[in-house]
Amino acid sequence: xxxxxxxxxxxTSCLLLIALKGxxxxxTPVHAAKLPALKVExxxxxxxxxxxxxxxxxxxxxxSWFPGYVDQKAFKDIKKIWKADAVRLALYTSDYxxxxxxxxxxxxALEQRIDKGVQYATKAGLYVIIDWHILSDGNPRxxxxxxxxxxxxxxxxxxxxxxxxxxxxxxxxxxxSWNTIKTYAKKVIRxxxxxxxxxxxxxxxxxxxxxxxxxxxxxxxxxxNLMYTLHFYxxxxxxxLRDKAKTAxxxxxxxxxxxxxxxxxxxxxxLNKKEGAQWMRFLKKHKISYIGWNLSNKQESSxxxxxxxxxxxxxxxxxxxxxxxxxxxxx
Ligand code: IDC
Numbered sequence: 001x002x003x004x005x006x007x008x009x010x011x012t013s014c015l016l017l018i019a020l021k022g023x024x025x026x027x028t029p030v031h032a033a034k035l036p037a038l039k040v041e042x043x044x045x046x047x048x049x050x051x052x053x054x055x056x057x058x059x060x061x062x063x064s065w066f067p068g069y070v071d072q073k074a075f076k077d078i079k080k081i082w083k084a085d086a087v088r089l090a091l092y093t094s095d096y097x098x099x100x101x102x103x104x105x106x107x108x109a110l111e112q113r114i115d116k117g118v119q120y121a122t123k124a125g126l127y128v129i130i131d132w133h134i135l136s137d138g139n140p141r142x143x144x145x146x147x148x149x150x151x152x153x154x155x156x157x158x159x160x161x162x163x164x165x166x167x168x169x170x171x172x173x174x175x176x177s178w179n180t181i182k183t184y185a186k187k188v189i190r191x192x193x194x195x196x197x198x199x200x201x202x203x204x205x206x207x208x209x210x211x212x213x214x215x216x217x218x219x220x221x222x223x224x225n226l227m228y229t230l231h232f233y234x235x236x237x238x239x240x241l242r243d244k245a246k247t248a249x250x251x252x253x254x255x256x257x258x259x260x261x262x263x264x265x266x267x268x269x270x271l272n273k274k275e276g277a278q279w280m281r282f283l284k285k286h287k288i289s290y291i292g293w294n295l296s297n298k299q300e301s302s303x304x305x306x307x308x309x310x311x312x313x314x315x316x317x318x319x320x321x322x323x324x325x326x327x328x329x330x331x
Contacts, residue, residue, distance in 0.1 A: 034122075036162060039224070043252055043254045052287045059293050062096055062133065063113050064106070066295070066298070072120045072124070073314065084126065088129040089114055093137055094142075111153075115157075118130070128163055129202065131167040135170060138174030138176055139172065147187075151192050158196070167202040169204035181203070199225065212230050213247040227255065230255050231259045235264035237265070256288065306320065
């Protein structure tokens with residue numbers, strides 16, 4: 001009799017404990033990210049145990065050009081199809097209804113799209129890069145004030161999201177010097193770090209994020225978890241750019257390929273699969289993370305989907321472009 005009572009008591013307390021656990025987990029913020037935080041050690045991205053992590057992922061096209069792909073199912077599918085563990089949200093600043101060239105309503109719509117993107121990525125178990133996509137506005141200082149304000153907002157919103165990375169200037173160009181980029185970067189980094197002490201920050205380098213060797217000769221000091229971006233398009237960029245990357249790595253600069261393709265740098269033209277394979281070997285050897293451009297069905301060889309594919313999720317192999325299929329084999 002006594003034994004039964006003890007069992008009953010034990011059973012009820014177990015039930016109580018389970019119920020309590022459920023209640024507390026319901027109380028945790030909806031925004032809490034489940035992915036482990038990343039940090040930078042030496043030239044590498046590592047997990048909390050210090051093991052190297054090579055993120056592989058895809059980038060959206062401009063958020064205002066192709067909003068339809070910012071979708072929960074799409075983000076789950078990129079994980080399934082391309083084995084992606086990261087997605088990059090490309091927020092154009094100037095081109096095509098950009099965040100800075102458009103009006104206030106456009107800005108707020110884009111911010112909401114980013115918020116959806118971060119939530120979908122989090123739910124899908126993906127790291128997510130918030131990319132300040134400067135392009136025709138070549139010098140990041142053109143919209144420096146806006147960038148500082150924007151990243152301050154993003155960092156305060158996502159500081160508890162261990163899966164968010166900040167990319168502060170896609171591709172400085174038009175002769176913008178590393179010194180100018182540094183001046184800009186220090187201001188934006190300061191704004192981010194005032195909110196988010198540890199989130200990984202990706203910094204663009206001169207010449208469409210190719211001159212990593214120049215950045216390596218004078219990296220930004222005083223902050224942890226900074227990486228520098230290297231962009232390549234295998235149809236245009238080959239061994240000479242890998243040499244620049246090697247120089248940068250030898251000087252201990254942490255690199256992140258936040259955008260690449262295997263067509264030419266215009267985003268069109270034929271695919272150079274041979275050079276693409278060389279690049280992949282290089283990235284694997286050095287455990288450099290990479291993000292393929294771009295998740296859309298635009299009529300261009302850098303689009304991952306065929307132009308005929310109207311679906312924004314639920315893709316089959318036949319919906320992928322030759323580039324989309326190539327990336328699938330590499331992942
Ligand atoms: C291209 C897009 C294309 C768009 C063009 C201008 O693929 O549809 O018309 O931008 O906005 C980059 C840029 C990236 C480019 C891509 C291909 O970061 O925005 O996208 N590219 O040209 N750097 C090197 C190549």
